[in-house]
Structures are given as structure tokens and as C-alpha cells.
Amino acid sequence: MFNQLGVIGCGLMGGSFALALKRAGLVRRVIGYSKSPSTTELAKRLGVIDDAAESALLAVSGSDIVLLAVPVAATEATFKAIRHLVEPGVLFMDVGSTKRDVVDTARRVLKERIGAFVPAHPIAGKESAGVQHADASLYSGRQVILTPLPQTDPVLVQKATDVWSKIGAQVLKMSAENHDAAFAAVSHLPHLLAFAYFSAIVNQPAGRDFLSLAGPGFRDFTRIAASDPSVWRDILLANREEVLKQTARFRHSLDAIEHVIKAGNAQALEDLIRGAADGRSNWQIGGGRGPSAK
Amino acid sequence: MFNQLGVIGCGLMGGSFALALKRAGLVRRVIGYSKSPSTTELAKRLGVIDDAAESALLAVSGSDIVLLAVPVAATEATFKAIRHLVEPGVLFMDVGSTKRDVVDTARRVLKERIGAFVPAHPIAGKESAGVQHADASLYSGRQVILTPLPQTDPVLVQKATDVWSKIGAQVLKMSAENHDAAFAAVSHLPHLLAFAYFSAIVNQPAGRDFLSLAGPGFRDFTRIAASDPSVWRDILLANREEVLKQTARFRHSLDAIEHVIKAGNAQALEDLIRGAADGRSNWQIGGGRGPSAK
Structure with a gap:
């Protein structure tokens, strides 16, 4: 289905998404970036990602699906780092627990490129964080909320719905508000x-x-x-x-x-x-x- | 250890206490009273009690250990019903979740007979009430708080400590306050x-x-x-x-x-x-x- 997944933030959420897509045969290759090189190194050793990118922008380069799984406070900096490669037809999603702030940031930073961003909140987690706890089943049987904007590309909303559904999640759509x-x-x-x-x-x-x-x-x-x-x-x-x-x-x-x-x-x-x-x-x-x- | 246990209120708490004492070989005979005859009947059929008493007072008669396991609101009426048989040497306990109100009621109703009453609060329960859920292991591994008064017979406090310990509970003592x-x-x-x-x-x-x-x-x-x-x-x-x-x-x-x-x-x-x-x-x-x- 996808050629390359770019994961920005190789923690529990990003790592579990990568493993789930791999297990379901939904992606050929996973490239990952984390602020700390030791995290990316561990993710690679654990088979969560296939290759480490040296920057967030390089994790986007060549990817047709990108997951931002960084702490909420790092969202703006991440959007700024990748905005030049936010292009139509590539599916960008986040995993944040709040959506209005993420949408506002995306609007401000991505501007006319915002149509590629499908805001997502998977209702899943674990008490223990970190890529070492990443689990291909984390999203299975759980709800995922998508909060698309009027400008969001409906083709990408459908792709987002499909990918979450195929890894076992139940997808709901509502406004960020x-x-x-x-x-x-x-x-x-x-x-x-x-x-x-x-x-x-x-x-x-x-x-x-x-x-x-x-x-x-x-x-x-x-x-x-x-x-x-x-x-x-x-x-x-x-x-x-x-x-x-x-x-x-x-x-x-x-x-x-x-x-x-x-x-x-x-x-x-x-x-x-x-x-x-x-x-x-x-x-x-x-x-x-x-x-x-x- | 005891000859006869009188259970007043054959529900989850009273029934489980009876089963636990029976299983531990701590009592020869259990006599039970409940407001509703069908409850006592069921308790007898389930082997929780050996015989049904026709009144709270008759459940006390001949017993050397008595457990009041009635709703808090029925405590005063129960003490009144049995006070003439509250005698030194017989161990009386309750299972209420609050203790000052029970102690005040006991003081008022039992007067000089209060020495036989050892207020108790077993920290145990289940989401489902009723004698049909009574369980010999309900108190095993759980805490039981005793709140003896200055007038409480120390021999009975020791007996209370022993009986709860022998059915697997951890006994703590503190003031009702x-x-x-x-x-x-x-x-x-x-x-x-x-x-x-x-x-x-x-x-x-x-x-x-x-x-x-x-x-x-x-x-x-x-x-x-x-x-x-x-x-x-x-x-x-x-x-x-x-x-x-x-x-x-x-x-x-x-x-x-x-x-x-x-x-x-x-x-x-x-x-x-x-x-x-x-x-x-x-x-x-x-x-x-x-x-x-x-």
C-alpha cells in the first residue's frame, strides 16, 4: 500500500505504528528520526525502523506516509523543519491527545500546504513509554479519532481511515473542537x-x-x-x-x-x-x- | 475454638465470615438470622449457616461469638434487639465501614455491657452483594481494623485478633476517630x-x-x-x-x-x-x- 513510512519521534506511539504497518504488510520500508541518536539506533536494532534519518526533513524525503509522534511541545518546530517537503499526495498525521492546538499550529506553519495533514488521535498507550515497549498490537481494537479540516484532501482522509482500520483500529471523525x-x-x-x-x-x-x-x-x-x-x-x-x-x-x-x-x-x-x-x-x-x- | 457463631445479617460479609470460620475449623456450629426469611433459607441451603434463628436475639442465644453484619442504618435496632444477651465473655463484632457512629450507638444502647463489643471493619467486599456470593476467602490477605474502647475486654480484643488472623486477615488496631x-x-x-x-x-x-x-x-x-x-x-x-x-x-x-x-x-x-x-x-x-x- 505504501512505499515508505517516515516516523518522526521513534517512541512508543511511533514505533508501534511502524511495527503494526510492517506486520500488516502495508509498507515496504520504514525510515525513522528521533532527536536523540541513541533512540533511533535502538529503534533500528529492534527492527522497528529499517533506517535512521539524520533529520526530520530527511525522514520525510521519499516517504508517501509520515507520522509525527513527537511531544506536543515539539509539534511547531517539527512542522517548521519539514514544511518544504509537505506535498500533496503524501499523507501526514500526528498522534496528539489534543487537536485544536495542533491544527492551529499546522495552519500557521504549513499554510497552503495544510491539505496533506490529517490530524489523528489514537486512544491508546501504555504506562511505560519508549521504543523498547513498542508493540504491533498497540492500536488493535482501539479507537482513532481523525479531525480533518475543510481544506484536508479527502483522498488522504480515506487513506488515513484505511491504514488505521487495517491495523485493527476503529476510526471516528469529528471536528477538532x-x-x-x-x-x-x-x-x-x-x-x-x-x-x-x-x-x-x-x-x-x-x-x-x-x-x-x-x-x-x-x-x-x-x-x-x-x-x-x-x-x-x-x-x-x-x-x-x-x-x-x-x-x-x-x-x-x-x-x-x-x-x-x-x-x-x-x-x-x-x-x-x-x-x-x-x-x-x-x-x-x-x-x-x-x-x-x- | 468457638462453639457457636451467631450471624446477624446473612449477606456477603456475614456469610463469608461464617464460611471462613467453618473452613478453618474455628467453629462447631453457625446459627444465622436475617430480616428476610428467604435469605436465611438460602444461607442454610448453601451451607453457609447450619440453622436459622427466628430473631436476632435467638441468634445470640447460646453463641460465644456473634457477628453483626447488617446495614449501618439497622445497627441501633439490632443492638436493642440483642442487648439483654450481650454478656461478658461473648465476643460481639460488627463489620461497618464507619466506626464512630457504631461506637456511639453501642455506648448508648449497650451501656455497661459495652465491654463485650469489639468494633471491626474488614477492608473487603465485592461488587455483587448477597449470600449467594459469600466466599470463604473474602477476608484472606485483607486488612481488618479493630477500634476497641477503653472499656473493651482485652481478652475479647485478643480473641477477635486471633479469629481474623486465622482466616488470613491482617489485623490493625486504632481509635474509632x-x-x-x-x-x-x-x-x-x-x-x-x-x-x-x-x-x-x-x-x-x-x-x-x-x-x-x-x-x-x-x-x-x-x-x-x-x-x-x-x-x-x-x-x-x-x-x-x-x-x-x-x-x-x-x-x-x-x-x-x-x-x-x-x-x-x-x-x-x-x-x-x-x-x-x-x-x-x-x-x-x-x-x-x-x-x-x-
Whole structure:
């Protein structure tokens, strides 16, 4: 299907994409670039890439599909480094967890060349980063959100849809705005709350003692509090407008539950909890609008 | 070790305790009482109890160990029903998730007989309630907190420690006040936040659509939001003073993280997240003060 994949950023996400395309027989050759030469060297030794490029631009040269899998903060510099080779007919995608900021940057840097860029957010990851954890199955059974612009080449959107589908992902399309609003609600806010909650525990005098009594509920509730600090710093700042809308909604909900507790209103408290408990019982991953959604 | 165990409330907790004592050869006979005769009937058919008692008082009669495993709201009525048979030398325990309210009720109802009562909180449970889910291994490897009073008979505290230890639990002792403060922090607050968060999602216009995009982080973070509404209504109200202290601490922490996001202060945001992430990475269940604690 593709002649050459250029991977810019040979980490978990970029490396897994390369392995998945290789395994599915979707690409003849993979060329990779990473800021650190030792990463590219490791990626080559692991068979994730076939050759190392000496720059991001050289990873694009001769490629008909390019994946930008760099930290969000490096997106602008990467677009600038490659823009002269962003040409019609070559599929460019990213893997960022926020989309409005990436789209804005792409618009500003790529200008009239933006039609080749199909913004993508694969809902996949692992607790352990790095190319040594790259996995050909990382995207299998997971959702990938594409947020094409009016200027995006529809042929490339179709190619993007096909390549993700062929490596086992379910592709959804929406606007960058809707994407960021939805993920502020179901991903960014829970992370923010888990960080705030864990901080509140460890910053109180008896906090360390309390931790020795915590059980399985606590373990699951706080798992995401162990996420990568620099990644989440960037996500929460990049999507701050939507995130702050969600914290406002959450505060409203917290006020309501505190109010009925203070008032000792058992029935209202039970009703409030039941609304959440019923909703959660009927939800399941990847489907999730209730039992009928299957 | 014991001649007869009286179980008042033959549900998951009471039934599992009976099965565990039987399996460990710690009791000759188990007599059970439940408000609903069909429950006691089922418990007998499943071999959880040997005989059904027609009242709570009759379940106490002839027993040298008694477990009250009734909903928190039924504690007072149960103590009243059995108080005439609360005698020195017989070990009485409960399994409630809050302890100050139980101790206060016991003091008020049992009066000078309170020495026989050893308040207990086994940190164990299952998502599915009912005697049909009773499990002899439910308490194995789990913590049990005892909160004895100055008046509690030390011989009975030792017997309580022994019986929980012999069915595989790790026994800790602390005051009812410290217990309630600790569990407000590591259990009650996370439940309250999970209820509030899930409510905030489902009560917004696009909430149902957002849910279809939620992933594994959301799944784990919200698992406890599916907990039993009437149980959690009772816990949050019974421990409301400590719970509200914890929501105040949490709000302080939420304010701080929102403040740095609004200010766009990347370094302060990263530091705040890193404090939580490092703390959570070093925590593990049942040990948990960092890597050195094992």
C-alpha cells in the first residue's frame, strides 16, 4: 500500500505504528528520526525502523506516509523543519491527545500546504513509554479519532481511515473542537482530579499513614495519577479552555453532593449517587450509551 | 475454638465470615438470622449457616461469638434487639465501614455491657452483594481494623485478633476517630468524587456522546461510582464531619491546580503533577509508604 513510512519521534506511539504497518504488510520500508541518536539506533536494532534519518526533513524525503509522534511541545518546530517537503499526495498525521492546538499550529506553519495533514488521535498507550515497549498490537481494537479540516484532501482522509482500520483500529471523525471538548470531559478532567486528589492526600499531616490503609478502590481511582507529568502538563495547558469548562461543571456537581450531605438529606443524597451508579453500571468501554448500545 | 457463631445479617460479609470460620475449623456450629426469611433459607441451603434463628436475639442465644453484619442504618435496632444477651465473655463484632457512629450507638444502647463489643471493619467486599456470593476467602490477605474502647475486654480484643488472623486477615488496631479520619481520606472521598464526576458528565448536554469515547483511564477512575447507593448514602452521612474535612482539603488542591492552569504556569503545573505522580508510583496496596516500605 505504501512505499515508505517516515516516523518522526521513534517512541512508543511511533514505533508501534511502524511495527503494526510492517506486520500488516502495508509498507515496504520504514525510515525513522528521533532527536536523540541513541533512540533511533535502538529503534533500528529492534527492527522497528529499517533506517535512521539524520533529520526530520530527511525522514520525510521519499516517504508517501509520515507520522509525527513527537511531544506536543515539539509539534511547531517539527512542522517548521519539514514544511518544504509537505506535498500533496503524501499523507501526514500526528498522534496528539489534543487537536485544536495542533491544527492551529499546522495552519500557521504549513499554510497552503495544510491539505496533506490529517490530524489523528489514537486512544491508546501504555504506562511505560519508549521504543523498547513498542508493540504491533498497540492500536488493535482501539479507537482513532481523525479531525480533518475543510481544506484536508479527502483522498488522504480515506487513506488515513484505511491504514488505521487495517491495523485493527476503529476510526471516528469529528471536528477538532468537538474532540477537545469530549476529551476534556472523559480524559483530561479525570487526570486533573486524580492529580488533585492524590496531592490533597500526600500534603496532609497524616497522609502517609492514611496511604497504608488504602484498598482496591483507591488503587483504581488513582491509577492515572501516576501518568507522565510533562505529557499531562502539555495536555492540560493545550486544552485549558475546555478543561476549565469541565472543572466548572465538576465543581457544580461537587457543590450539590456536599450540600445534601451537610443538610443530612438522605433521600436527595441517595438519588444523586444512584444517578451516577446507574449510569456507570450501564456504561462499557468503546460502546457505552447504556445496555442497548451493547 | 468457638462453639457457636451467631450471624446477624446473612449477606456477603456475614456469610463469608461464617464460611471462613467453618473452613478453618474455628467453629462447631453457625446459627444465622436475617430480616428476610428467604435469605436465611438460602444461607442454610448453601451451607453457609447450619440453622436459622427466628430473631436476632435467638441468634445470640447460646453463641460465644456473634457477628453483626447488617446495614449501618439497622445497627441501633439490632443492638436493642440483642442487648439483654450481650454478656461478658461473648465476643460481639460488627463489620461497618464507619466506626464512630457504631461506637456511639453501642455506648448508648449497650451501656455497661459495652465491654463485650469489639468494633471491626474488614477492608473487603465485592461488587455483587448477597449470600449467594459469600466466599470463604473474602477476608484472606485483607486488612481488618479493630477500634476497641477503653472499656473493651482485652481478652475479647485478643480473641477477635486471633479469629481474623486465622482466616488470613491482617489485623490493625486504632481509635474509632483515627479510623474514620483515615477512611474519609482514602475511601469515602474517592467515592464522593467519583459520584460527583460521573454526575457532572451525564448531566451535561453532550455527556452521553462523550461516554462513547471514554477509555481505560476513565474506566478505572469511575469504577467505584457504580457502588451501592444506599450503602454509600449511609457511609457519607455517618462520617460526614470527616468527609467534609476531606472535601475542603481536596478543593484547596483543585484550586491550586486550576490556578496554575489559568496562569499558564507550566513549571508550577508540572511540579504539582509530579508530586502526585511520584507519590502514586511509589505507592502500593497494603504497604505503601514508598519503595522502602516494600
